Amino acid sequence: MGKQKLILIGNGMAGVRAIEEILKLLPDQFDITVFGKEPYPNYNRIQLSKVLQGDTEISDITINEWEWYEENNIRLYPGETVTTINKKEKFVETDKGRKEEYDYLIIATGSNPFMIPLPGVDKEGVTAFRDIKDCEKMIEYSNKYKRAAVIGGGLLGLEAARGLLNLGMEVDVIHISDYLMERQLDKAAGKLLQKELEAQGMKFLLEKETVEITGKNRVTGLKFKDGGKIPADLVVMAVGIKPNVQLAADNGIEVNRGIVVNDYMETSEANIFAVGECAEHDQMVYGLVAPLYEQGQALAKRICGMNHQGYKGSVLSTQLKVSGVDVFSTGQINETNVTKSIKVFDEWRGTYKKILVEDEKITGAVLFGDTQEGNRLLSLIKQKANIEEYLESESSEDSGESLVASMSDEELICGCNGVTKGTIVEAINAKGLSTVDEVKGATNASRSCGTCKSLVSDLLEHTLGDAFEADQKESICTCTELSRDEVIAEIKEKGLTHTREVMHVLEWKTEEGCSKCKPALNYYLGMVNPTEYEDEKESRFVNERMHANIQNNGTYSVVPRMYGGVTNSDDLRKIADVADKYEVGMIKLTGGQRIDLLGVKKEDLPSVWKDLDMPSGHAYAKSVRTVKTCVGANFCRFGTQDSVGMGIQIEKKFEGLNTPHKVKMGVSACPRNCAEGGVKDVGVIGLDGTWEIHVGGNGGTELRQAELLTKVKTEEEVLEYIGAYLQYYRENAKYLERTSAWVERVGIAHVQEVVEDQFLRNELNERLDEALSVYKEPWNETNNDETVLKDLFEKVHATAISK
Amino acid sequence: MENTLRKVFIGKVDEMPLRLGKTIVIDDKEIAVFKLANGDIRAIQNRCPHKGGVLAEGMVSGEHVFCPMHDWKISIVDGQVQAPDEGCVETYKVEVDQNNVYINLAN
Numbered sequence: 001m002g003k004q005k006l007i008l009i010g011n012g013m014a015g016v017r018a019i020e021e022i023l024k025l026l027p028d029q030f031d032i033t034v035f036g037k038e039p040y041p042n043y044n045r046i047q048l049s050k051v052l053q054g055d056t057e058i059s060d061i062t063i064n065e066w067e068w069y070e071e072n073n074i075r076l077y078p079g080e081t082v083t084t085i086n087k088k089e090k091f092v093e094t095d096k097g098r099k100e101e102y103d104y105l106i107i108a109t110g111s112n113p114f115m116i117p118l119p120g121v122d123k124e125g126v127t128a129f130r131d132i133k134d135c136e137k138m139i140e141y142s143n144k145y146k147r148a149a150v151i152g153g154g155l156l157g158l159e160a161a162r163g164l165l166n167l168g169m170e171v172d173v174i175h176i177s178d179y180l181m182e183r184q185l186d187k188a189a190g191k192l193l194q195k196e197l198e199a200q201g202m203k204f205l206l207e208k209e210t211v212e213i214t215g216k217n218r219v220t221g222l223k224f225k226d227g228g229k230i231p232a233d234l235v236v237m238a239v240g241i242k243p244n245v246q247l248a249a250d251n252g253i254e255v256n257r258g259i260v261v262n263d264y265m266e267t268s269e270a271n272i273f274a275v276g277e278c279a280e281h282d283q284m285v286y287g288l289v290a291p292l293y294e295q296g297q298a299l300a301k302r303i304c305g306m307n308h309q310g311y312k313g314s315v316l317s318t319q320l321k322v323s324g325v326d327v328f329s330t331g332q333i334n335e336t337n338v339t340k341s342i343k344v345f346d347e348w349r350g351t352y353k354k355i356l357v358e359d360e361k362i363t364g365a366v367l368f369g370d371t372q373e374g375n376r377l378l379s380l381i382k383q384k385a386n387i388e389e390y391l392e393s394e395s396s397e398d399s400g401e402s403l404v405a406s407m408s409d410e411e412l413i414c415g416c417n418g419v420t421k422g423t424i425v426e427a428i429n430a431k432g433l434s435t436v437d438e439v440k441g442a443t444n445a446s447r448s449c450g451t452c453k454s455l456v457s458d459l460l461e462h463t464l465g466d467a468f469e470a471d472q473k474e475s476i477c478t479c480t481e482l483s484r485d486e487v488i489a490e491i492k493e494k495g496l497t498h499t500r501e502v503m504h505v506l507e508w509k510t511e512e513g514c515s516k517c518k519p520a521l522n523y524y525l526g527m528v529n530p531t532e533y534e535d536e537k538e539s540r541f542v543n544e545r546m547h548a549n550i551q552n553n554g555t556y557s558v559v560p561r562m563y564g565g566v567t568n569s570d571d572l573r574k575i576a577d578v579a580d581k582y583e584v585g586m587i588k589l590t591g592g593q594r595i596d597l598l599g600v601k602k603e604d605l606p607s608v609w610k611d612l613d614m615p616s617g618h619a620y621a622k623s624v625r626t627v628k629t630c631v632g633a634n635f636c637r638f639g640t641q642d643s644v645g646m647g648i649q650i651e652k653k654f655e656g657l658n659t660p661h662k663v664k665m666g667v668s669a670c671p672r673n674c675a676e677g678g679v680k681d682v683g684v685i686g687l688d689g690t691w692e693i694h695v696g697g698n699g700g701t702e703l704r705q706a707e708l709l710t711k712v713k714t715e716e717e718v719l720e721y722i723g724a725y726l727q728y729y730r731e732n733a734k735y736l737e738r739t740s741a742w743v744e745r746v747g748i749a750h751v752q753e754v755v756e757d758q759f760l761r762n763e764l765n766e767r768l769d770e771a772l773s774v775y776k777e778p779w780n781e782t783n784n785d786e787t788v789l790k791d792l793f794e795k796v797h798a799t800a801i802s803k
Numbered sequence: 804m805e806n807t808l809r810k811v812f813i814g815k816v817d818e819m820p821l822r823l824g825k826t827i828v829i830d831d832k833e834i835a836v837f838k839l840a841n842g843d844i845r846a847i848q849n850r851c852p853h854k855g856g857v858l859a860e861g862m863v864s865g866e867h868v869f870c871p872m873h874d875w876k877i878s879i880v881d882g883q884v885q886a887p888d889e890g891c892v893e894t895y896k897v898e899v900d901q902n903n904v905y906i907n908l909a910n
Contacts, residue, residue: 024889027852442887512822512840514876515862515869538822542860542871550871554857602826602860791820797828798813798906 003031006303007092007102009082009247011036013045014276014292015108016064021300023072029304032074033100035092038131039079041066046289046410048135049156049321052163058132085251087269104271104303107248107259111241111277111287116151120213126235129160138236142167145233149173149222151210153180155320157238158193161202162322164236172230174205174222184318184329188345189352189368196325196350205230243278243285258285263310265299275299282313289410291316293423317378319371319408328374331381332356332364339363342387357387373405379425379463404458413455414445424456428463436460441478474734477516479508484734487521491528499525499539515541520735523622526658527730530771537792543620546792547778548605555585556605557598559619560612561655564629564647564667565593571614578611592626592664594619603795609779615655616779622736623658624726627651628666630674632686639669641686646715647675650684653719654726656775657768660733660742663726678706681739682722691718695725695751696743704740707748709755724761727768728754809908816902819844824859824868827906834895834906835859837879839866844897845879846906852890 006022008015011034019032036042040062047061069076077094084093091101113128115121125145127137138160141148148164150157153175161171173180179190180197194204205224212223213235221231243258254260254268258280265273265281275295277287286292291314301308317330335341335356342355351369355362355377361384365377380390404413409422427433427442436456440446446453475481482490487506496502499521503513513521522539537545548556560575575595579587585599594617600608609616618625629647633639647667657663665682666675677683679699683706685692690711697706710721728751733742743751754760782788813827819838826849827834833849835858847868849859856872863869866880876885877892884890896907 024852027890444887510865512864514864515874518862518864538820538863541862546860550857550860552854552872554855554860790818791823791825795826795828796813798811799829 004029004103005101006030006032006104006106007100008032008034008106008108009092010106010108010110010276010278011038011040011042011076011078012108012110012276013042013063013289014110014296015106016042017292018106018108018273018275018296018299019074021296022303025300025304025306027072030104032072033102034069034074034076035080035082035094036076036078037081038133040132041069041076041078043132045131046321048129048132049159049163051135052129052138052160053166053322054163058135082247085247085253085272087251087253087272090271102271105273106299107253107267107272107274107278108276109244109247109278112244113237114240114242115237116210116239118210118213120215120219121237123213123215123219124217125215125219125233126213126237129156129236129238130241138164138234139167141234142169146170147172147232148234148236149230149232150236150238151222152238152240153177153204153206154183154238154240155181155318156241157236158197158202159321160236160238162197162200164234165201169234170203171201172203172205172232174208174210174224176207176209178207180204180206181320181327184333184366185327185368186333186354186366188343188354189327189329189366192350192352192368193320193325193327197322200324241277241287243280245278248274248278256280256283263298263312264302264308265295265311266302273299273303281311284313286314286316288316288318315378315382317374317409319374326367326369326371328365328367328371330365330374330378331362332358333366355387355390360386360388362387362390374408376405376462376465378409379429382426383429404455404462413459414443419443419445421459424459425463428460434460434464437474437478476520476735477514479503479510479513479517480506482506484520484524488524488528491524497525497529497533499536519544523658523660523735527771530774537788544622546602546605547616547620547782548600549620551598553599555599555601557596557619558600558605558608558612559590559594559596559617560614561617561651562594562614563651564627564644566629566644566648567595574612574614578608581611582608590619590626592619593628594626603793606779606783606789606793610783612779615777618656621658622661623656624651624654624663624665626664628664628675628680630668630670630672632669636669638672639686640688641669641691643667643669643675643684643686646684646686646691646718649715649719650682650722654722654772656777657726657730657772659726659730660735661738663729663739665722679703680706682706682725684718684722689713691715693718693721693725696740696748698738698740702738702740704744707743709748709752720761720765721755723768724755724764725751727764727771730771731764731767810898810905811908813904813906816844816899816904819904822863824861824863826857826859829906829908832908833857833859835861835868836897836904836906837863837868839863839879844899844904846895846897847877847879847882848893848895850892851875851877852884852892853888858892 042064044061044063050056051058081095082092083095091099093099113130127134148169149172150161151174153173161173164171179187180193209225210222211225213219214221219235223229245255245259248259249255259274259278261274261279261281265275267274276292295311298311320327340357344353354366356364362380367374411421413421424443424445433439439456446456502521518539519541522536526533542550548558582604584597588596590596627647627650629643632643633641663681666677666680667684668675669686677694679697683694692711693709694706695709698704811829821838824835824837827836834846835849836846838844849857851870853875854872856870858868860871861868867876868879869876875888882892882894898905
């Protein structure tokens with residue numbers, strides 16, 4: 001069956017977002033064509049005000065690069081406008097005479113800026129503030145001229161005005177109402193905002209109605225209804241937007257203010273959808289970005305024929321993106337005769353808060369100066385929460401400032417997976433989530449690099465209020481309620497010997513566990529019983545099973561061992577030969593002073609290792625990785641100790657030791673610390689007659705400076721203390737807990753106490769030696785095992801034999 | 804148009820590694836073949852719908868495989884991506900005759 005033809009009209013945030021949702025569901029189902037009026041790939045329109053304010057560049061606000069369209073086989077016609085929709089024969093025509101057929105059509109034509117039809121509106125120097133072209137025009141004018149007038153004191157007008165101030169222009173804001181942002185703020189907040197912006201240098205002309213834009217060809221000023229006038233070289237019209245429904249209306253699709261759609265974003269016509277600012281759902285047209293995501297999802301599910309509850313409308317909130325000004329509003333803004341309000345006005349600090357209550361429910365809020373509570377109020381409104389709930393949590397709240405509180409819903413919490421604060425908060429409320437892991441499971445936030453875990457935790461606390469318990473018992477994964485300590489105790493007590501036995505005896509909720517508990521159990525079993533336990537290849541993550549790092553295209557990288565980062569001409573020659581023979585994609589030096597051969601095919605790995613005839617560098621493993629060294633006393637004029645020799649000894653001793661997470665080390669020969677031991681799991685610094693051992697440093701996701709564990713005199717003692725430290729870490733840390741997190745958790749003083757105790761230190765080293773005794777160099781071992789070679793590295797090329 | 808099937812021999816049952824995947828190449832198709840804990844042999848497209856990860860190298864748990872790239876969980880039986888992610892991969896019919904394993908491919 002051929003692919004179904006899908007056409008998107010409008011290459012903006014809403015339409016492309018909908019396409020992304022569709023690709024997520026059915027990546028190969030549709031043949032997609034996109035027409036966009038602007039000559040750019042999809043970019044983040046909301047960030048334009050930041051571009052204007054100089055905080056970011058136009059190139060930085062692109063959401064989907066050209067390559068994205070290519071990779072997804074999407075035909076993009078930028079700078080091409082669709083002029084006709086033929087519903088009967090299902091095709092569209094463009095201004096360039098192109099004709100394309102469709103099975104499904106999505107209209108995402110967005111909005112047009114509303115230009116008041118004043119005399120002179122077509123003069124040179126009059127612009128809207130809507131797209132990249134407008135933005136560039138304003139920047140260009142700011143280079144040549146001095147005076148700007150912004151018509152419209154709403155959200156967009158103020159952001160434009162702030163941008164023009166940053167560009168060095170004098171700015172007058174002309175507004176028809178008696179206070180600013182009257183659609184989002186009440187008068188009190190509007191006046192506070194005005195004061196703040198005046199302090200930043202903006203001038204306001206309120207209750208002014210512009211009647212003419214003066215000048216010959218080029219604008220020179222504005223004339224008002226009351227007879228007043230001002231000079232201006234640039235006029236920015238920012239009085240509002242109106243849904244761009246022309247195309248739909250011209251072609252017989254039902255249009256009211258926007259293109260009328262149902263809960264599935266379907267228009268009046270079969271197989272034609274509308275999404276984003278051009279769509280009108282339940283008599284609402286949204287001019288903000290947040291609803292687009294929900295609308296896109298509803299649309300995608302429908303087109304892909306999957307069940308979905310449909311789009312149910314959005315509760316909106318507004319935040320002004322002007323630096324130094326915190327304004328937030330949501331829901332109902334102004335009092336009526338049935339509302340009661342809570343107002344707090346602190347003239348001294350310049351903060352203002354108003355919460356509107358109707359029938360004991362919060363229906364709206366306006367915040368100025370301190371907007372931390374904004375998102376909580378928004379979620380309370382969405383939940384239709386009782387006002388008492390808010391008041392109770394308010395009185396028990398401490399005054400600690402929370403970063404997540406001040407973030408807007410559209411801000412990203414998890415950059416890796418593109419999860420916004422709004423999505424997380426919504427998932428927490430809708431699904432009753434209470435742990436970071438549950439949030440991860442439901443939204444993907446913190447699943448990739450994990451840097452945002454603490455933000456997610458704050459957000460849980462922030463959203464749940466008192467219901468959140470920070471100190472949760474952490475189960476290994478969702479397959480069990482048991483914690484790491486409980487599982488290890490059971491393994492020891494019951495003498496459990498393999499992962500499936502653990503899962504069975506300890507009544508795992510899943511039959512064979514998951515990608516989280518399988519490798520964890522495999523590690524714990526090996527740690528408890530190093531000589532007896534048979535490592536399970538199927539419970540290892542791909543890199544540790546294949547003894548190489550998988551890359552994004554399914555090839556692998558190979559890092560041979562170079563003790564202490566020292567190499568020689570023979571090894572380099574071998575590496576060069578291997579790189580040529582196997583057509584390695586890239587040769588790169590790693591952060592740990594090793595050589596990385598990237599782009600090796602899976603089936604080539606064993607012979608690459610054989611040809612290299614060097615030990616594995618374990619660059620792929622949760623184990624002792626590299627010992628980075630400085631040049632040291634043998635060559636360096638500052639060196640006080642033989643750091644290279646020490647590093648080689650350490651690396652040789654601990655090579656291949658399985659650990660809860662990777663362990664990176666460094667040895668330097670003087671306090672200049674060129675091997676960067678301050679951010680290593682173990683950082684050794686040689687001083688005159690002394691070695692310092694620092695531990696728990698991290699230079700990666702959670703930057704942490706290593707702490708001094710101890711000072712010793714001899715090289716033997718260095719090995720002894722590192723041994724005790726590593727074994728204690730192996731026995732006590734959670735799987736995938738770096739030493740930095742572990743030291744932070746248990747405290748350096750506690751670790752010191754243990755390793756300084758001669759008796760404990762000896763015992764730890766004995767158990768460590770036992771663990772090390774079973775180590776076999778994996779590359780060589782693999783090459784000597786026909787079964788493993790066949791099971792793991794073979795790629796079978798099969799051909800048809802019959803029928 | 805009538806669908807015809809092509810039957811392709813891909814290996815022996817007792818030579819398939821248990822709880823692991825194997826990469827099979829047929830023409831320009833890469834297929835991941837798994838022998839599950841219960842002995843069933845299953846075949847799916849060797850390409851995660853997320854970013855194209857090779858599923859044959861994923862960790863197998865019961866009837867699911869976890870993509871080695873970003874840990875998407877995918878059913879080996881029906882090809883469905885599990886929540887919170889969404890999507891699916893192609894599945895292929897496996898035929899076992901004595902000790903021989905075949906994949907039936909639609910033409």
